């Protein structure tokens with residue numbers, strides 16, 4: 001075969017590209033979310049699947065409709081709306097009416113994600129913002145804490161058992177094994193089994209999708225702060241670590257690309273900040289959802305963090321002075 | 327696999343070396359007509375000192391260095407000058423000397439008679455006369471590197487055998503087959519400079535070259551082989567210095583600023599040839615490869631040989647090439663003529679298959695931070711690219727656009743197909759233009 005020079009492309013370097021594309025990355029997050037979804041279905045029944053489905057369908061619908069209405073290119077094929085929908089479906093208790101999920105996704109997609117400019121532009125994590133909004137405005141419908149089982153009854157959350165300003169764990173709190181695997185535990189469906197979430201976390205780390213530093217530092221910081229507060233009462237610390245939405249949020253929400261820092265040092269500070277705020281909220285105030293507020297606050301601080309922690313460039317003595325962070 | 331330090335300062339690009347890494351170097355056929363661009367090095371083009379109709383010998387000076395950063399050019403065959411005109415080269419259109427080969431290889435007198443000079447200045451002069459430039463692709467005159475400005479001493483010599491580009495195997499073969507000459511070349515430099523640390527940097531994926539070098543080094547304890555992680559761009563000068571001696575070349579500075587001298591293996595081998603036999607730089611090892619090439623080869627090529635001669639030597643193509651590159655797929659320059667000649671910096675000619683030359687559609691940045699993670703000089707490529715697209719050249723400069731080493735990692739890794747390096751290059755162009763206008 002002869003060389004046909006007319007057929008040669010002359011675009012500039014580089015000439016090879018990684019095969020990992022944005023849609024593939026989001027698909028990996030979806031796969032990682034399948035683990036807690038299966039666990040939740042096991043503990044709470046098939047209604048969980050319905051909740052996830054409603055979350056996904058409504059998220060994708062709102063994104064599609066918004067972009068159609070604004071006449072801008074559709075981004076539903078990047079799967080990020082699917083991730084948001086799954087997260088919202090999984091962050092509510094099994095008793096939550098389906099319409100609350102629809103309201104949550106509408107808020108997440110339209111107000112939080114699309115208004116600032118869509119994927120990569122949103123300052124706040126859409127799923128977290130939706131969850132906090134629902135907690136604040138729709139409490140009676142979504143905070144019934146249900147323990148799975150035939151005769152589901154509302155119970156207090158493990159954190160309410162601990163109570164604020166208390167330094168030890170009362171006997172009524174589910175034991176650590178229960179908390180870890182999710183047996184006979186109430187709560188938002190996705191966060192019940194820490195074991196399933198950790199499988200998802202391992203998957204994401206092995207696939208190179210998330211930076212392991214963030215969930216690790218986040219959880220360790222919570223442990224350390226609660227440890228300092230309780231003079232390192234191990235049961236107290238571990239109950240905090242394994243209770244509530246901490247591990248779930250640390251894995252799937254604190255690692256969100258858009259709403260977290262870009263810079264390596266920024267990621268470190270972000271994760272530590274999350275841990276400190278979460279622990280303080282839990283110790284000082286008696287309200288559920290400290291994790292959500294912590295994430296939103298750190299999201300809001302992200303541009304400042306990135307600006308001051310811009311990486312030091314090779315061959316320079318100081319970090320560059322950066323004015324913009326997007 | 328797992329590293330807590332998430333910033334990798336490099337990317338695990340594909341290697342694709344298997345088709346040529348075990349093939350011995352073959353002598354390429356010498357064509358009837360050779361083409362010598364006067365600009366085959368960085369700096370000022372050489373000045374033609376022959377005229378059309380002149381007879382030349384093999385090794386005869388035909389282009390004389392013009393200025394401090396410039397280099398001599400010698401004919402690699404004997405024959406007749408048939409033309410001096412503009413023609414396509416690796417670096418665009420430029421003046422070239424065309425020499426018709428008489429296939430006699432009548433040699434010109436060597437660069438010195440009798441014994442080689444032992445004096446440092448005389449040896450550096452010899453390297454200058456021989457037209458030696460960095461043969462790893464940078465083509466910076468070697469004599470200039472060897473004469474650092476007063477006050478800048480050299481205590482570290484790094485021999486760069488870290489061939490990090492995909493497909494490249496020419497340095498690898500040079501290290502195996504010319505290990506003795508390479509080590510002798512290193513020893514020549516060690517005798518000239520009070521060097522404390524001497525490292526041959528090799529990527530961990532090429533064990534046979536390590537063995538060959540160990541054998542050649544024998545009991546010379548001054549020379550150490552350093553095995554480095556296989557990661558792109560491991561062979562970038564700035565990264566090598568950082569990884570081997572933990573020093574950072576200051577922004578805008580040279581390796582000599584941190585007392586280091588980095589030189590490619592082929593260059594050092596040429597230094598040996600020049601000091602031992604008085605031969606100027608007339609040939610080099612070039613790999614011609616890529617999936618479309620039927621029988622890819624590592625070839626010992628006379629400078630001035632058109633690429634087409636090498637394609638024929640490799641029996642043409644087995645599938646349609648979509649891109650022809652002077653260099654590898656990360657930093658190579660696209661070229662589109664088989665008449666372009668091999669020059670001093672031609673380590674590899676890569677052909678990429680047609681199917682791989684696709685432009686995927688750009689999608690919005692998802693802020694995955696991968697471009698930061700892979701940047702070998704810790705830039706924030708997406709921010710520079712955004713600043714450029716917003717017309718904010720000041721911000722691009724503050725973000726360190728000028729420190730970018732063009733490695734291509736950011737564009738390679740971006741899952742959203744954002745033309746990061748393209749934008750950074752344009753930003754650099756504007757920053758330079760503004761400086762010149764001031």
Ligand code: SF4
Pocket residue numbers: 700701702703704705707729730731732733734735736737746747750
């Ligand atoms: S091309 Fe420049 S900005 Fe991009 S990764 Fe390489 S050095 Fe960094």
Ligand code: SF4
Pocket residue numbers: 690691692693694695696697698708739740741742743744746
């Ligand atoms: S690699 Fe691409 S998508 Fe990821 S942060 Fe950089 S520019 Fe954005």
